[in-house]
Amino acid sequence: MTSLAPTGVSFAPLTTIMSEMNSMSSIGQQLAQQISSQAPSFATLLSEASGTSAQAPAAVATPVTLAASSSPSSAPSFSNATPSNALAQAPIASTPIVSSGQSNGGANIVADAATYIGVPYQWGGSSPTTGFDCSGLVQKVFADQGISLPRTAAEQQSVGTPVASLSSAQPGDLVFYGSPASHVGIYIGNGKMIDAPEQGAVVRVDQVGTPTSIVRISPAPQTSSATLNSTLANEAGPYLPVFESAAAKNGINVNFLLAIAKVESNFNPSAVSSAGAQGMMQIMPTTAAANGISTSDPVSSIYGAAKLLSQKVNAFGSYDLAAAAYNAGDGAVQSYGGVPPYPETVNYVKAVNSAMNGGN
Numbered sequence: 001m002t003s004l005a006p007t008g009v010s011f012a013p014l015t016t017i018m019s020e021m022n023s024m025s026s027i028g029q030q031l032a033q034q035i036s037s038q039a040p041s042f043a044t045l046l047s048e049a050s051g052t053s054a055q056a057p058a059a060v061a062t063p064v065t066l067a068a069s070s071s072p073s074s075a076p077s078f079s080n081a082t083p084s085n086a087l088a089q090a091p092i093a094s095t096p097i098v099s100s101g102q103s104n105g106g107a108n109i110v111a112d113a114a115t116y117i118g119v120p121y122q123w124g125g126s127s128p129t130t131g132f133d134c135s136g137l138v139q140k141v142f143a144d145q146g147i148s149l150p151r152t153a154a155e156q157q158s159v160g161t162p163v164a165s166l167s168s169a170q171p172g173d174l175v176f177y178g179s180p181a182s183h184v185g186i187y188i189g190n191g192k193m194i195d196a197p198e199q200g201a202v203v204r205v206d207q208v209g210t211p212t213s214i215v216r217i218s219p220a221p222q223t224s225s226a227t228l229n230s231t232l233a234n235e236a237g238p239y240l241p242v243f244e245s246a247a248a249k250n251g252i253n254v255n256f257l258l259a260i261a262k263v264e265s266n267f268n269p270s271a272v273s274s275a276g277a278q279g280m281m282q283i284m285p286t287t288a289a290a291n292g293i294s295t296s297d298p299v300s301s302i303y304g305a306a307k308l309l310s311q312k313v314n315a316f317g318s319y320d321l322a323a324a325a326y327n328a329g330d331g332a333v334q335s336y337g338g339v340p341p342y343p344e345t346v347n348y349v350k351a352v353n354s355a356m357n358g359g360n
Contacts, residue, residue, distance in 0.1 A: 106172025154180035246306035281305035
C-alpha cells in the first residue's frame, strides 16, 4: 500500500492508537461507556476499518491546516503545520458556555462520526458514498442527529457557542483552524479529533494540536415534558392552540414561545414598536418579507417567530441565547460569545425567563 504520510511526519502503529484510546482520561472513559450502548467501540471501529481496505486510517497524525477556504468553490491547498499563533490571531471567548445534556449529545455525535472512519477524503464531498471533505463530514454527522449546519468550515465556525480552551472542550465540540476557518474536526476527548484531513487520506482520528477556536453545537432542548404555563396560556386566549402547534412543529418549548409574545407585545396582534417591529411577535418588516411572514396575521406571525426562534435555539444551544439573538441579533450573540452586555438585551432575557417561569 502506498504510504499517505507527508515527508518528515512519522506515524504510530494502529495498536498505539487503540492503546491510547483505551487509556483515555475520565471524560474519555465515560464517553466510551456511553457509546458502548449505542454503537461499536472505537477500538472495534478502528479494527474493522483497518481490515477493510487500503483506505483505512493508518495512524494518528498531526492535523493539517488548509491554506484556502474549504468551500467547494475553489480547490484548497494544504500545509502540514498547525498555526502556532492561532490563538493570538483569533482569541476564544474568555468564558465557556456549557449547555446541559451536552455529554449525551456529544457521545451520540462522536459515535456517529466514528462510523465514517475510513471513508475517503473528497474535496467538496458530503456523503459516505462520494467521500467527505472536513466540513462535509461535520455537516453530515450533525444532520444525522437532526441538527442543520452550514456547508463550509468558515460558516460552521460562526454558529454555536464558544468554548474557552481545549481543556474545557467536551466530546462532540468542533475544533477549527484558521480565522476564518479552513479546516474543522470533531473533538472526541483526550486531545484527539475525528476529521477528513486532506486529499489522498481518509476520515480518521488525528491529534487536535492547537486549534484557532472551539465551538459547541447543542441540539434544541427537549419539549415533551414541558408543563404549560397557565398564566401565559390564559393571556394567549384564543391563540393558545396556535402557539402549541407552532412550538410543536418547530421543536421548541411552548412556554418559551408564549414568553416571547408576552414580552414583545403582551399578546397584542396590532402592536408596532418605535423601531418599526410589527405584530404580536414584533418582527421587523425586512425579516418578515425574507421569511414569508405576514405580521398583520397573528397565525403567520406566531408560526414565523417559532421557526426563527427554533433556528436560534439550534444555533446557540439555549433559550437564553436564542432570546438574546431575537432581541439583539445573531451577530451580537456571536461577537460576545453569549448574551450581549446591552442593558436592553440583558433585561429582555430576564423578562423572558421570568414570564416563562411564571413571573409577571
